[in-house]
Amino acid sequence: MTERPKQKVRVMRYGGIKYVHNVPREEISSFIDSLPEEKRSSMAELTQVLKDEGLISIIPDDEPSPPC
Numbered sequence: 001m002t003e004r005p006k007q008k009v010r011v012m013r014y015g016g017i018k019y020v021h022n023v024p025r026e027e028i029s030s031f032i033d034s035l036p037e038e039k040r041s042s043m044a045e046l047t048q049v050l051k052d053e054g055l056i057s058i059i060p061d062d063e064p065s066p067p068c
Contacts, residue, residue: 017047018058018059019051019056019057019059020056020059021055021056022054022056022057023054023055027055028055028056031053031055032046035049
């Protein structure tokens, strides 16, 4: 069985949403830079777009964080 690499749990500065990156940070930054301003202006909308695109995974509040 292949072990998954440990992922660093991150917390959104606004809203306290826990998430992990599914791709390198640089890829996320490039993707965000390519979005229109109206998509980037709302942290809630941006978070949803990143999740929908599979770039991040949201950790539900009732679920324990993965080990760092």
